Amino acid sequence: MADKGLLLVLSGPSGVGKGTVKSAIVENKVFPFEYSVSMTTRKPRPGEVDGQDYFFVSEERFQEAIKNGELLEYNNYVGHYYGTPLAPVKEMLHEGKDVLLEIDVNGAQKVREKMPDGVFIFLTPPDLHTLHLRLEHRGTESEDVIRGRIKQARNEILEMEDYDYAVVNDTVANAVDHIKAIVDAEHVSVKRVIDDYRKMVKED
Amino acid sequence: MADKGLLLVLSGPSGVGKGTVKSAIVENKVFPFEYSVSMTTRKPRPGEVDGQDYFFVSEERFQEAIKNGELLEYNNYVGHYYGTPLAPVKEMLHEGKDVLLEIDVNGAQKVREKMPDGVFIFLTPPDLHTLHLRLEHRGTESEDVIRGRIKQARNEILEMEDYDYAVVNDTVANAVDHIKAIVDAEHVSVKRVIDDYRKMVKED
Numbered sequence: 591m592a593d594k595g596l597l598l599v600l601s602g603p604s605g606v607g608k609g610t611v612k613s614a615i616v617e618n619k620v621f622p623f624e625y626s627v628s629m630t631t632r633k634p635r636p637g638e639v640d641g642q643d644y645f646f647v648s649e650e651r652f653q654e655a656i657k658n659g660e661l662l663e664y665n666n667y668v669g670h671y672y673g674t675p676l677a678p679v680k681e682m683l684h685e686g687k688d689v690l691l692e693i694d695v696n697g698a699q700k701v702r703e704k705m706p707d708g709v710f711i712f713l714t715p716p717d718l719h720t721l722h723l724r725l726e727h728r729g730t731e732s733e734d735v736i737r738g739r740i741k742q743a744r745n746e747i748l749e750m751e752d753y754d755y756a757v758v759n760d761t762v763a764n765a766v767d768h769i770k771a772i773v774d775a776e777h778v779s780v781k782r783v784i785d786d787y788r789k790m791v792k793e794d
Numbered sequence: 795m796a797d798k799g800l801l802l803v804l805s806g807p808s809g810v811g812k813g814t815v816k817s818a819i820v821e822n823k824v825f826p827f828e829y830s831v832s833m834t835t836r837k838p839r840p841g842e843v844d845g846q847d848y849f850f851v852s853e854e855r856f857q858e859a860i861k862n863g864e865l866l867e868y869n870n871y872v873g874h875y876y877g878t879p880l881a882p883v884k885e886m887l888h889e890g891k892d893v894l895l896e897i898d899v900n901g902a903q904k905v906r907e908k909m910p911d912g913v914f915i916f917l918t919p920p921d922l923h924t925l926h927l928r929l930e931h932r933g934t935e936s937e938d939v940i941r942g943r944i945k946q947a948r949n950e951i952l953e954m955e956d957y958d959y960a961v962v963n964d965t966v967a968n969a970v971d972h973i974k975a976i977v978d979a980e981h982v983s984v985k986r987v988i989d990d991y992r993k994m995v996k997e998d
Binding site for chain 1: 916954955957958959960961962971972974975976978979980982983984987988
């Protein structure tokens with residue numbers, strides 16, 4: 591445990607702003623995070639960079655990755671696959687680097703099964719109304735889709751129980767501050783450092 | 795849980811600097827802590843104020859407090875009693891205020907038995923050598939006493955296992971920063987906030 595990095599899993603309902611918070615964390619120099627780049631079969635959106643925002647791959651390549659066990663978790667969302675390559679995550683943790691994963695609640699559930707020592711953060715809107723407004727302002731979905739999302743969010747909030755922390759995304763700055771505190775606290779949690787201290791007492 | 799404050803228990807080996815860290819927390823306006831004032835039968839040292847540093851009481855009054863169950867924990871240390879009055883702690887927590895207790899490891903153990911929902915922080919020196927130097931510089935104890943303390947500290951560090959967090963007191967500023975992060979993180983831990991969120995989803 592001593593020389594292992596922290597696996598931080600940032601998840602939460604669709605539309606809650608996981609991507610924005612992740613970007614703010616990445617840009618914030620206070621966080622010495624490595625972050626995992628997901629693999630996806632969806633097409634890049636304007637401005638998205640291959641290997642940085644995602645690894646954009648063909649469906650054939652993605653199926654191959656699934657078959658070879660190359661993915662920590664994967665999901666099919668609105669017809670496209672999204673997955674987290676396992677090898678780079680394990681390597682970074684082994685090197686003592688903290689790794690940030692930003693994934694949906696299904697993905698987080700799968701990561702939890704494989705890596706229960708991770709720190710699981712549930713990002714949540716101040717209330718469902720805020721989620722509603724955010725989804726409306728996207729302007730790319732019908733009311734039915736929005737209603738479906740809200741119903742889904744209600745279920746997802748109930749899933750919060752499986753997480754370690756619940757961070758309200760009222761402002762990105764506040765969310766980032768809370769996440770920073772969580773990372774700091776986890777680094778001094780006894781369950782993560784006890785072996786180092788046992789060694790120190792023995793060596794004296 | 796929702797409208798209850800956080801009970802923060804700051805403990806650690808003798809000489810590690812618990813009192814100094816507590817004072818820094820109390821003086822630091824960022825922390826909206828209430829802090830518990832202990833009761834003791836020892837005489838005030840120069841500069842110590844009754845009702846602020848301690849409640850300085852007679853042995854008779856202390857024994858009465860024990861008998862009446864007025865104390866959350868108490869201890870006899872070098873011939874003097876030290877104890878934590880229970881009523882003010884419960885009242886502050888009930889009012890939603892965070893309470894800070896600074897006590898030795900025996901006291902912390904007793905508090906843990908009665909209030910397992912507390913946040914237990916073990917303050918530790920960077921290594922036993924540092925503890926040794928600090929004790930020497932006190933200049934008020936013999937080498938035998940110092941050796942005894944170090945042996946005791948070794949045992950106390952092993953007690954760290956029962957704590958939630960281990961904060962190294964390398965500098966008071968660093969220790970205070972870690973404690974601030976811990977408090978922030980604990981306030982968004984799912985086990986403490988889940989009931990609020992369940993209510994929110996139901997009320998929408």
